[in-house]
Amino acid sequence: MTAVQFHLEQPELEFTASGGSTVRRTVLPCGVRVLTETVASAQSASVSFSVAVGSRDESNGHFGSTHFLEHLLFKGTKTRTALDIAVAFDSVGGASNALTGKEHTSYYARVQDKAIPVAVEVIADMLTSSLIDPIEFENERTVILEELAMNDDDPQDVAHEEFFAAVLAGHALGRPIGGTVETINAVDREAVWDHYQSNYRPQDLVITAAGGVDHSELLQLVSENLELAGWDLAAEASPRSWRTQVLNPDAAESSVKVINRPIAQANIVFGNPGLVSADERRYAMSILNTVLGGGMSSRLFQEIREKRGLAYSVYSFNQGYSDGAVFGLYAGCSPVKAKEVTRLMLIELEKVANEGISLAELELAKGNISGGLALKFESTQARMARLSSAELTDGEFIDLDESLSRYAAVSLADVQAVAQAMFGSKHSFVAVGDVSADLFDEFV
Numbered sequence: 465m466t467a468v469q470f471h472l473e474q475p476e477l478e479f480t481a482s483g484g485s486t487v488r489r490t491v492l493p494c495g496v497r498v499l500t501e502t503v504a505s506a507q508s509a510s511v512s513f514s515v516a517v518g519s520r521d522e523s524n525g526h527f528g529s530t531h532f533l534e535h536l537l538f539k540g541t542k543t544r545t546a547l548d549i550a551v552a553f554d555s556v557g558g559a560s561n562a563l564t565g566k567e568h569t570s571y572y573a574r575v576q577d578k579a580i581p582v583a584v585e586v587i588a589d590m591l592t593s594s595l596i597d598p599i600e601f602e603n604e605r606t607v608i609l610e611e612l613a614m615n616d617d618d619p620q621d622v623a624h625e626e627f628f629a630a631v632l633a634g635h636a637l638g639r640p641i642g643g644t645v646e647t648i649n650a651v652d653r654e655a656v657w658d659h660y661q662s663n664y665r666p667q668d669l670v671i672t673a674a675g676g677v678d679h680s681e682l683l684q685l686v687s688e689n690l691e692l693a694g695w696d697l698a699a700e701a702s703p704r705s706w707r708t709q710v711l712n713p714d715a716a717e718s719s720v721k722v723i724n725r726p727i728a729q730a731n732i733v734f735g736n737p738g739l740v741s742a743d744e745r746r747y748a749m750s751i752l753n754t755v756l757g758g759g760m761s762s763r764l765f766q767e768i769r770e771k772r773g774l775a776y777s778v779y780s781f782n783q784g785y786s787d788g789a790v791f792g793l794y795a796g797c798s799p800v801k802a803k804e805v806t807r808l809m810l811i812e813l814e815k816v817a818n819e820g821i822s823l824a825e826l827e828l829a830k831g832n833i834s835g836g837l838a839l840k841f842e843s844t845q846a847r848m849a850r851l852s853s854a855e856l857t858d859g860e861f862i863d864l865d866e867s868l869s870r871y872a873a874v875s876l877a878d879v880q881a882v883a884q885a886m887f888g889s890k891h892s893f894v895a896v897g898d899v900s901a902d903l904f905d906e907f908v
Contacts, residue, residue: 467866470859472703482865483841487851488679495667495701496690498683499851501674503844509675510848511583512572513591516670516704516856517663518565519643520636520785528608528643528651529659532601534564535608536656537571539600541593544586546600552586560587566637567707567785568856574845577676584685591664592693601653608648615642619896620777620796622723623731627792630719630892631737637788666690667701672851675844706858707786709742718908719892722901730802730897734809734907735792736889739882741784742858747870748878749782749791752886754829755821755879756780756812757793761828763812764793774801778809786857791886799898806893806907817887820880834868 466481470489477489486502519530539546553560558575560583571591573583615621625640632638643651673682687697739749757764757780764778778795793809821829840846841864854861862870893904 466861466863468861470855470861472705472859481861481863485847486679487861489855490679490683491703492666492687492697493700494695494697495665495669495703496686496697497670497703497855498679498686499670499672499855500677500679500682501847501851502677502679503675503847506675506844507577508574508844509577509580509583509673509677510572510574510843510845511580511587511673511677512570512671512848512852513587514568514570514670514672514852514856515663515668516568516707517659517668518567518569519639519641520566521663522636522639522659526651526655526659527639527647529656530569531564531642532604532608532648532651532656533596533660534562534569534571535604536596536601537562537590537594539604540595540597541589542595543593544589549586549590552582556582558583564641566641568852570852572845572848580673580677580682581685584682585689588686588689588693591669592690592695594660596653596657596660598653601656605648608642609645612642612645612648619725619727619729619731620794623733623794623894623896626721626723626896627733627735627892627894628790630721630894631735631790631792632788633719635788637785665701666695666697666699668704670852670855672848672855674847674851706856709740709858710787718890720901720904720908721892721894722899722903723894723896724898724900725896726898727896728798728898729796730799730895730899730903731794731796732802732806732809732893732895733792733794734806734891734893734904735790736886736891738782738789738791738886739784740789741786743784743789745878745882746782746784748874748882750833751826751829751871751874752816752821752879752882753780753782754832755825756816756883758829759832763816764795764809767812768795768797768805768808772808774798774805774808778805780813802895802897802899802903803906806904810907813883813887816880816883820876820883823876826874826876826879830871830874833871837864837867 556579560573562571775795775797797805
């Protein structure tokens with residue numbers, strides 16, 4: 465079992481993780497961090513270049529810049545057109561993409577092990593040498609507006625965005641990752657360029673790779689390509705510090721937000737501040753969500769879908785960040801059944817808070833989570849993401865065996881205590897659909 469705490473400027477670290485894979489970490493003098501997990505039998509690899517800047521880090525004049533930049537880095541560099549970038553990955557049968565989060569941005573690819581040099585060369589070029597061409601900038605503005613319009617056409621997405629805004633009211637984490645129509649229309653190329661220059665520096669960069677990868681060879685590739693882009697890797701700089709991890713914020717007052725739309729379903733979300741990413745209770749929270757709303761055997765699924773046929777989709781969730789989080793329950797149902805479904809979701813949460821869960825439910829949840837984690841980490845992309853998360857979040861790497869050990873240690877009392885904290889909090893309610901504002905009167 466392995467749980468390893470990184471140190472920001474520790475130059476070298478190597479250890480063996482569960483399953484016999486080798487994890488290595490190198491911090492270059494310029495602050496670039498390179499992490500690998502070598503899996504001996506793998507014939508493919510996943511590679512990512514990430515920076516610890518997300519939508520929460522935007523300020524006035526830069527709102528929407530993070531998401532804008534994620535799109536623009538695929539649109540051409542000093543030596544490659546957008547087509548050249550696409551062809552480079554297609555020519556080796558690879559897949560590339562990017563992700564903007566609330567606290568980080570990543571550019572990644574999955575390729576055959578022998579194509580790792582291609583992936584590193586192209587992503588390094590994109591990240592260091594993007595042109596942010598003015599014409600492409602305006603073209604991509606239209607693309608992003610279409611993306612936002614597509615999301616706005618999905619009532620479930622709208623409900624979740626409004627729920628985050630309600631629970632995290634006034635917090636930067638409550639803003640939508642992709643920006644809004646207003647912010648995307650308002651931001652200009654100069655603001656995005658400034659955002660790029662300020663946050664895509666050697667000390668901001670975290671490179672991770674997992675699968676059939678050799679750490680020394682990857683270091684050489686990284687160094688060659690970053691130096692080719694003009695980065696001075698000998699210039700000393702401290703890596704960007706990890707975000708401060710804080711206790712969960714107090715719950716805001718109860719709130720209600722109803723967006724009336726003439727659609728066939730009411731999309732209901734309610735909840736409150738959840739557990740932040742470093743909270744030691746997060747393992748108990750995962751078991752709570754598995755029992756309450758995590759699958760076909762969960763209480764919400766059985767009570768609301770199987771026994772009563774009131775909804776197709778119903779679940780619970782916790783999304784934690786460094787200093788904010790949301791816990792919620794969701795259901796999509798007929799508008800005329802919306803109040804009944806909301807009542808049933810609350811009842812099930814209250815039951816767990818007051819009575820706890822059974823030993824059989826605890827063991828089922830642990831088995832579900834253990835099996836899911838084992839299957840998940842068969843993927844090189846999941847292993848790559850685990851490395852990135854460890855380096856970008858708080859510097860702690862937890863392997864599969866240690867994770868399973870922590871889940872195994874969760875007790876019935878632990879799960880009930882988390883449920884009591886969630887049920888006892890003041891809830892925010894959101895509905896999107898053909899419903900009226902008085903839907904939640906009896907629950908507030």
